[in-house]
Amino acid sequence: MIEYVSLYILTMALMGMGIYALIAKRHIIKKIIGIVTMEYAINLFLILVGYRTDGIAPIQDSQISAAELAARAVDPLPQALVLTSIVIGLGTLALMASLAIKLYEKYKTFDMSEINRLRG
Amino acid sequence: MNHALPLLVGIPLGMAILTLLLSKVSARIADFTAFITVAVTTVIAFMLMGSPVHTYWMGNWFPPFGIVLVYDGLSGLMLLIINLIGLLSIIYSFSYMEKYTAKPKFYSLFLLMLAGMNGVVLTGDLFNLFVFLEMASLASYALVGFGVEHQELEASFKYLILGTVASTMILLGIALTYSMTGSVNMADVASTLSAMPAKTTIAFAAGVFLMGFSLKSGLVPFHAWLPDAHPSAPAPISAMLSGVLIKALGVYAMVRVMFNVLGAMPIYQDIMLVLGGISMIVGVLLAVGQYDLKRQFAYHSVSQLGYIVLALGLGTNLGMIAGIFHLINHSLFKSLLFLTSGAFEHATGTKSMKKLGGMGQLMPVTSTSMVIGSVSISGIPPFNGFFSKLLIIIACIASGHIFLGVLASIASVLTLLSFTKAMRFSVFGEIPEKLANSKEVPFPMAFSMIFLAVICLGVGIAYLVAGPTFTDIFLQPAADVLMDGLHNNSVNYITTVLGIGG
Numbered sequence: 001m002i003e004y005v006s007l008y009i010l011t012m013a014l015m016g017m018g019i020y021a022l023i024a025k026r027h028i029i030k031k032i033i034g035i036v037t038m039e040y041a042i043n044l045f046l047i048l049v050g051y052r053t054d055g056i057a058p059i060q061d062s063q064i065s066a067a068e069l070a071a072r073a074v075d076p077l078p079q080a081l082v083l084t085s086i087v088i089g090l091g092t093l094a095l096m097a098s099l100a101i102k103l104y105e106k107y108k109t110f111d112m113s114e115i116n117r118l119r120g
Numbered sequence: 121m122n123h124a125l126p127l128l129v130g131i132p133l134g135m136a137i138l139t140l141l142l143s144k145v146s147a148r149i150a151d152f153t154a155f156i157t158v159a160v161t162t163v164i165a166f167m168l169m170g171s172p173v174h175t176y177w178m179g180n181w182f183p184p185f186g187i188v189l190v191y192d193g194l195s196g197l198m199l200l201i202i203n204l205i206g207l208l209s210i211i212y213s214f215s216y217m218e219k220y221t222a223k224p225k226f227y228s229l230f231l232l233m234l235a236g237m238n239g240v241v242l243t244g245d246l247f248n249l250f251v252f253l254e255m256a257s258l259a260s261y262a263l264v265g266f267g268v269e270h271q272e273l274e275a276s277f278k279y280l281i282l283g284t285v286a287s288t289m290i291l292l293g294i295a296l297t298y299s300m301t302g303s304v305n306m307a308d309v310a311s312t313l314s315a316m317p318a319k320t321t322i323a324f325a326a327g328v329f330l331m332g333f334s335l336k337s338g339l340v341p342f343h344a345w346l347p348d349a350h351p352s353a354p355a356p357i358s359a360m361l362s363g364v365l366i367k368a369l370g371v372y373a374m375v376r377v378m379f380n381v382l383g384a385m386p387i388y389q390d391i392m393l394v395l396g397g398i399s400m401i402v403g404v405l406l407a408v409g410q411y412d413l414k415r416q417f418a419y420h421s422v423s424q425l426g427y428i429v430l431a432l433g434l435g436t437n438l439g440m441i442a443g444i445f446h447l448i449n450h451s452l453f454k455s456l457l458f459l460t461s462g463a464f465e466h467a468t469g470t471k472s473m474k475k476l477g478g479m480g481q482l483m484p485v486t487s488t489s490m491v492i493g494s495v496s497i498s499g500i501p502p503f504n505g506f507f508s509k510l511l512i513i514i515a516c517i518a519s520g521h522i523f524l525g526v527l528a529s530i531a532s533v534l535t536l537l538s539f540t541k542a543m544r545f546s547v548f549g550e551i552p553e554k555l556a557n558s559k560e561v562p563f564p565m566a567f568s569m570i571f572l573a574v575i576c577l578g579v580g581i582a583y584l585v586a587g588p589t590f591t592d593i594f595l596q597p598a599a600d601v602l603m604d605g606l607h608n609n610s611v612n613y614i615t616t617v618l619g620i621g622g
Contacts, residue, residue, distance in 0.1 A: 095261060115274050118278075
């Protein structure tokens with residue numbers, strides 16, 4: 001049980017690092033890294049929710065009965081959700097990276113504090 | 121009619137890709153396909169109106185295992201608004217988007233956003249909600265930066281950062297809910313939760329959800345991105361973002377998850393009241409000082425969203441009706457206002473109040489529409505905004521929140537002040553020399569504006585003449601859904617979705 005708790009704490013620490021990078025760093029690329037770290041912390045959290053110590057892959061074949069599978073296998077649903085979430089994260093990352101390139105072309109800087117034409 | 125539900129998501133999604141492919145053959149065809157697509161979804165949404173509550177099992181996987189689409193009073197009303205405003209924005213774009221180079225790409229993103237929003241209001245599955253929400257959001261990030269100039273890119277990046285934080289929070293909420301209930305089907309989660317004692321994890325999940333959805337809907341103090349993002353987008357997209365996107369992704373998803381799925385939690389209703397009250401006042405105070413038409417309208421979106429969340433947070437039947445009524449009205453007049461500001465920009469090349477003036481003589485159609493939109497949002501009878509604001513104030517006082525009622529009245533007066541200023545500087549006054557040759561906008565743009573202005577007046581008069589009937593047809597079914605979740609442990613919702621035999 002104790003290693004579960006420490007794993008959850010580590011996941012949340014990872015998320016905290018992501019939020020820190022997002023808030024404290026002014027460099028656009030570092031902000032993007034912060035966001036991606038955050039997303040992956042949540043993905044890890046989802047996997048942890050379905051995790052089971054010494055669990056087996058949730059694949060049923062002739063050698064294992066349905067009841068035994070239910071008792072021993074890890075929960076497959078969060079894995080499916082994480083797969084989707086990773087793909088969405090990839091789409092977001094691609095858009096963020098392309099915006100960063102475009103911003104650099106226009107402003108000639110990656111420093112978010114110098115990109116401040118919108119005010120009021 | 122069961123098969124109509126997936127079509128509302130499927131048609132725009134498929135056509136988003138087809139539009140891009142067909143535009144390789146002929147660039148003009150994109151106008152046509154986009155218009156037909158949204159016209160079809162609007163017709164479906166209209167035909168569904170008034171049909172009984174029903175569900176659709178995606179791939180014939182029965183709930184709680186498969187994804188289920190649910191049509192009820194609230195979804196139906198949201199669908200109607202989303203598709204109607206979408207259709208008018210598409211018509212407006214025919215002429216307005218001429219100055220941008222990549223029109224087919226614009227339509228493609230637009231349809232993707234529409235499909236995402238239709239999905240958000242229809243889905244009965246938490247994770248599916250997240251997927252549709254991200255789909256609509258990603259398309260809107262790209263659309264905000266569509267101009268690819270300094271300010272558009274900056275606004276788009278800010279919006280993207282905060283929008284992604286919001287999505288991450290929502291995903292965390294879903295993960296927490298799943299860990300406690302073992303399901304992502306909304307009805308299943310609701311029935312599991314109502315059977316077990318209150319848990320702190322669920323309260324935490326509710327807090328995370330509330331933060332995510334408030335960030336998506338731009339409530340104070342989560343509003344920083346909104347007044348940058350909404351004015352930077354092309355006018356039809358501003359109308360879509362302020363008119364429906366923040367409501368479908370923010371307010372609708374918030375009340376659906378908070379009330380129907382997680383059940384009543386008094387502490388979060390109080391937080392909604394506080395968020396709504398602060399947004400209402402701070403939004404309008406920030407708006408008064410603005411000299412950029414679109415930026416002012418964006419701040420008013422924050423303020424009006426405050427009204428809606430405040431009314432929904434009251435938790436009374438009248439509050440629900442008032443909130444939903446104001447939600448519809450705000451969609452109508454805010455998209456109208458953004459379209460008129462776009463028309464001024466199209467004709468004169470500026471959206472700054474200091475440079476405009478006397479447009480009433482040069483552009484009568486646009487100016488009249490803008491005046492109608494302004495008096496609607498300021499709450500002058502007999503326009504629609506008056507009735508919903510009155511209902512909200514009455515609901516506040518009836519439920520014992522006198523202070524909030526007074527606050528709502530003050531915000532309403534400040535709104536009037538701010539729009540008097542906007543009209544004084546743009547519609548009335550002297551014509552600046554530079555703009556003396558400005559001409560009225562082309563027919564498609566004028567058509568959208570006139571249509572919305574007529575609906576604004578029409579809804580107001582319909583409510584004045586036949587208030588109870590209007591409420592029974594449009595508002596009560598939607599309010600019933602939320603009341604069911606808040607005071608009845610979503611029993612009706614659960615029976616509909618998980619109902620025996622389906």
